Amino acid sequence: MTSMSKAEMDDYDNVIFARPDIMVDRPTHFCPGCGHGIIQRLVGEALQELDLLERAICIGSIGCTVTAYEYFKVDGMEAPHGRAPAVATAIKRCRPDLVPFAIQGDGDLASIGAAEIVHAAARGEKITIIFANNATYGMTGGQLAPTTLMNMYTASTPGGRNAEQSGYPIRMSEMLATLDGPAYIARVAVNNPANVRKAKKAVELAFRTQLAGLGFAMVEILSMCPINWRVEPEQAPQWMTDNMIPQFPLGEFKVLPGVAALRRGDRS
Amino acid sequence: MPERTLMGGNIAISEGAILAGCQAYFGYPITPQNDLLENMARRMPEEGRVFLQTESELAAINMVYGAAAVGFRAMTSTSSPGFSLQQEGISYMSGAEMPAVIVNIMRAGPGLGNIGGAQGDYMQCTRGGGHGDYYLINLAPSSVQEMMDLTMLAFELADKYRNPVLVVADGFLGQVVEPVTIRERVKKLPEKKWAITGARGRPKNRINSFEMNPIDHPRRIKLLLDKFERMRINEVRYEALNTEDADIILVAYGSAARSSISAMKMARSKKLRVGLIRPITLFPFPYQPLADLAEKGCKFVVAEMSGGQMLEDVRIAVGNQNEIKLANTYGGVPLEADPIFEAIDLLM
Numbered sequence: 218m219t220s221m222s223k224a225e226m227d228d229y230d231n232v233i234f235a236r237p238d239i240m241v242d243r244p245t246h247f248c249p250g251c252g253h254g255i256i257q258r259l260v261g262e263a264l265q266e267l268d269l270l271e272r273a274i275c276i277g278s279i280g281c282t283v284t285a286y287e288y289f290k291v292d293g294m295e296a297p298h299g300r301a302p303a304v305a306t307a308i309k310r311c312r313p314d315l316v317p318f319a320i321q322g323d324g325d326l327a328s329i330g331a332a333e334i335v336h337a338a339a340r341g342e343k344i345t346i347i348f349a350n351n352a353t354y355g356m357t358g359g360q361l362a363p364t365t366l367m368n369m370y371t372a373s374t375p376g377g378r379n380a381e382q383s384g385y386p387i388r389m390s391e392m393l394a395t396l397d398g399p400a401y402i403a404r405v406a407v408n409n410p411a412n413v414r415k416a417k418k419a420v421e422l423a424f425r426t427q428l429a430g431l432g433f434a435m436v437e438i439l440s441m442c443p444i445n446w447r448v449e450p451e452q453a454p455q456w457m458t459d460n461m462i463p464q465f466p467l468g469e470f471k472v473l474p475g476v477a478a479l480r481r482g483d484r485s
Numbered sequence: 486m487p488e489r490t491l492m493g494g495n496i497a498i499s500e501g502a503i504l505a506g507c508q509a510y511f512g513y514p515i516t517p518q519n520d521l522l523e524n525m526a527r528r529m530p531e532e533g534r535v536f537l538q539t540e541s542e543l544a545a546i547n548m549v550y551g552a553a554a555v556g557f558r559a560m561t562s563t564s565s566p567g568f569s570l571q572q573e574g575i576s577y578m579s580g581a582e583m584p585a586v587i588v589n590i591m592r593a594g595p596g597l598g599n600i601g602g603a604q605g606d607y608m609q610c611t612r613g614g615g616h617g618d619y620y621l622i623n624l625a626p627s628s629v630q631e632m633m634d635l636t637m638l639a640f641e642l643a644d645k646y647r648n649p650v651l652v653v654a655d656g657f658l659g660q661v662v663e664p665v666t667i668r669e670r671v672k673k674l675p676e677k678k679w680a681i682t683g684a685r686g687r688p689k690n691r692i693n694s695f696e697m698n699p700i701d702h703p704r705r706i707k708l709l710l711d712k713f714e715r716m717r718i719n720e721v722r723y724e725a726l727n728t729e730d731a732d733i734i735l736v737a738y739g740s741a742a743r744s745s746i747s748a749m750k751m752a753r754s755k756k757l758r759v760g761l762i763r764p765i766t767l768f769p770f771p772y773q774p775l776a777d778l779a780e781k782g783c784k785f786v787v788a789e790m791s792g793g794q795m796l797e798d799v800r801i802a803v804g805n806q807n808e809i810k811l812a813n814t815y816g817g818v819p820l821e822a823d824p825i826f827e828a829i830d831l832l833m
Contacts, residue, residue, distance in 0.1 A: 246697075271685040274555075277693075284697060292681035294554050295693035297577050300547035303539070307551030307559075308681075310535045311509050315555065315683055333547075336540035 237265040239290050246284060248355075250450025252440030253281055255407040256349055256416075257288050259438075260320065263421040264291065267428065272316045274308055276301045278330070280322035281355045299330020302337035305344040316427055318345035324354045327363040327389050334393070338433045341398030345423045346435040348389065351442035352461060359445030363387045366464050370447070386464060390437045394470035400432030402471040406439040406462060408454035415467075422480060431475045439465055488667040494632045495521035495659040498562065498588055498652060501636030503528055506671045507586070508557040509535035511548035515564045516600040517656035518590040522562060542567035546574030546587070553583040554692045556680030558640050562588035564656065565598065565606050568614075575649055576615030579709070580694025582679075584643035586636065587621075588652045590659040593817035601817020602656030604739060607794035610653050611768040618706055620713045621651045622720055623767035625738040629663035635765070637668060642720065644675050646712055653767065655790060657740045657819055722765035723774060727753070731760030733832055734778050736799050737788040738764050741820045745788045748825035759829055767795070775802035785809045786828045790820050808832060 221229065236242065240261040247253045264273050270291055277285035279298035286293025296304040301319035308317040326334050326348050337344065353371055354360045360373040364386045368377040390404045401423055405416035416438055423434035439461055441453035448456045472480075492500065499521050502510070510529050512522040522538065529536035535552070539545040545561045552559035563571060568589045578585060589610065593603040613619045622642050624635040632654065639650040681690050696702045727749065728734060737745040742763040752759040762778070764771050775785075784807055787796045793811045803809060812828035814820045 271683045274681050274683070283695070286691060286693075287697065290684060290689055292684050292690045293693075294551075294681055294691065295577070295581065295695060296550075297547060297573050300543065300550075300574070303544040303547035304551035304554070306537070306544075307509065307511065307535075307548035308555050310537060310548075311552045311557045311559075312555045312682065317551075332540055333544055336544065 237261040239265045239270055241288050241290060243288070245288060247281065248444045250441055250443040250453050251281070252351065252407045252438070252442070253349060255413060256320065256347065256438050256440060257285065259413070259417045259420045260318070260347060261289060262417060263424050264289065266421065267424055269316050269424070272314065274315050274317040276304050276317060276319040278319055278321045278325045280325045282320040282322055282325070282349060283356065285320040299325050299328070300333055301325070302330065302333040302342070302344065302346065306337050306340070306342045309342060309344050316345070316424065318347060318424070320347045320349060322355065323348070323350045323352065323362045323364040327387050334389070338393045338435070339396050339398045341400070341432040343427050343430055343432060345427045347420065347423070348435055348437040349440045350437055350465065351440040353442055353445045355442050355445055364465070366460055371445070388465060390435070390470045393435060398433050399435065399471045400473040401426045401434040401476045403469040404437040404439065404465060404467050406457060406467055408439065408441060408457040412467070422476065425479050426476050429475065429479060431473060489664055490667065491662055492629055492665040493520060493660060493662045494629045494654065495590065496524050497629045497632035497665055498636045499524040499528065501633035501668070502560050502586065502640070503532060504633070504668055504670050505637040505640040506558050506674050507534070507560050507640065509552040509559040511537050511539050511545040511552070511559070511561050513539050513542045513545050513563065513567060515567045517592055517602065517659050518562050518564050518588070521588065521590070521659070542570040543574065546571040549585045549587070550574055550578050550583055553578065553585045554681050556677040556682060558674060560586040560588065562590065564590045564592045565594050568606060568609070572615035575621070576613070576617050576619060577694055578649050579613070579619035579621065580617060581692050582647040583649065583692065584647050585649045586639045586643055586652060587649055588636070591653065591655045593815065599817040600656065602658070602740060602790065602819065603815065603817055604655050604741065604790040605792070605794065605815065606653070607767065607789070607791055610651055611770065611798070619709060620716070620768050621649050622646070622716055622769070623651045623653050625653050625765060625767050626658065627739050627742040627763065629661055630665050632658065633665055633668060637671070646716060648712065655739045717769040720766055721769045721771050721773070723771040724763040724765060725774060726761040726763070728760035728762065728778060730758050731778070731783060732758045733760070733786060733829055734775070734783045735759060735761045735786045735788055735825065736764070736775065736795065737761065738767060738795070741788045741790055744820050744822045745825055747822035748829065751822060751826050752829050757829060757833060770798045770802070772798070772802040775799060779803040779807045783807065784832045786812055786825060786832065788812045788820060788825045790814050790818070
């Protein structure tokens with residue numbers, strides 16, 4: 218029987234990557250290669266680093282984010298399809314000390330919940346929205362979404378999306394950025410390590426925008442859905458680069474001066 | 486001496502809500518309940534409470550859901566088409582056991598219908614209204630005083646059962662102006678340990694209507710069904726007038742009950758033995774007192790401002806032996822005493 222040397226044991230204890238403590242130790246329900254697991258983790262890291270265990274309220278909406286609140290140790294609730302911004306609005310108005318955030322998919326936010334997101338943004342509600350855009354209805358089996366790309370095959374566009382039948386994909390970040398209510402709106406992606414690092418910064422800034430009381434904050438995160446895109450999980454990140462990012466360019470669309478100051482504070 | 490003042494029905498509901506400790510109101514304009522929303526717009530900020538005019542009735546009910554989830558006494562008010570839009574949210578709230586008060590000042594339907602008062606939402610109100618196995622306690626005032634009192638009771642029952650409670654009245658009652666005795670303010674609100682107020686010093690709270698493990702779901706629904714059964718046992722409310730010697734029983738609620746009282750007086754002046762059962766809770770419905778009167782051989786007149794919806798509940802209560810006549814209006818037309826009296830006359 219061999220035993221570890223002290224050096225080996227020290228090395229063994231030297232954890233360099235672990236689940237944030239604020240996340241529940243349980244398997245997720247996401248499919249292989251799905252981006253939602255990364256998004257959940259980025260939110261978990263932000264909650265952990267901003268010490269929000271006792272203040273955050275996670276709102277899961279309908280779609281693949283339906284159980285988002287099961288993966289955090291913070292208080293959580295379920296919103297009907299598309300209505301998470303309304304639920305978050307009420308929580309924040311009733312209890313301004315709490316930090317409500319919702320994770321919404323593209324069908325939830327840009328289709329059935331289009332009215333709720335527009336009006337929450339227009340009112341400048343001090344809430345944080347994490348918008349996972351994977352260009353399809355993942356949970357129901359890959360039907361046409363408001364963000365489905367032109368010519369993209371889905372379960373309900375058997376010949377591919379065409380404009381005559383289904384119109385054009387909606388760029389929610391650009392659209393909401395035309396309003397005066399939002400303080401911070403950015404689009405990021407989780408298809409490679411460099412983009413994940415940028416996404417993490419954006420998510421954290423969206424929470425800090427709420428904590429500073431600056432207004433509505435939304436981060437649109439382009440997320441892989443290899444099963445419904447009909448590509449192998451390992452090919453999905455490249456598929457996103459080639460097909461999705463040209464339609465949904467990454468970047469910041471609204472950064473109020475106060476938000477920019479929060480970020481400058483980081484650097485100093 | 487308690488204050489006594491003249492007040493409109495819709496205003497009495499909003500003032501009753503404030504007296505009951507309503508901490509948040511969300512609503513969308515729709516006739517004939519706009520004066521309720523407008524009074525809340527002024528009064529809630531005066532009281533340091535939350536008021537928001539929402540982008541739709543959908544948003545309103547989901548804001549009520551969010552406010553209830555953080556433990557606030559919350560309310561929305563609407564009228565029939567808006568109430569239809571709110572069914573999804575109400576179903577979620579019942580499934581998630583969220584207490585709140587919903588006010589439906591009914592107008593004529595279906596569709597756009599018109600803005601005249603009506604009672605055509607009876608089935609929608611008393612049978613849950615949205616998807617799934619659930620019910621709401623329905624409180625049906627027939628005076629301005631009751632608009633205030635039953636709204637206050639609605640908040641109490643919502644918290645008692647952790648379920649939305651409906652205050653349901655027709656548009657005519659919303660506009661009636663009558664003297665009202667102002668009730669005392671509720672000073673102490675119940676503690677809500679289940680509320681999502683931040684996971685501070687306790688494991689997280691979770692509010693939903695869904696179980697990840699499908700095996701758990703029927704168990705959860707059973708708990709709800711048991712709760713609705715407790716409502717049926719404990720919360721039946723009705724007013725019985727002149728029923729002891731009656732041959733004919735009028736059954737009516739809301740405005741129609743007021744006209745029925747007039748019709749009953751007309752009948753009594755002609756020595757006709759007519760009584761009234763006025764359901765105050767439409768769910769749970771007072772089946773038993775009606776069944777007892779049926780047993781004694783009474784005949785019945787159902788007076789309502791719909792095609793005959795409560796009629797079906799009266800039939801359930803009474804069975805097939807006893808004669809029932811319907812005296813009704815629909816399409817936003819008030820039901821007056823004369824057609825009710827005529828129905829009594831036909832039964833004699």
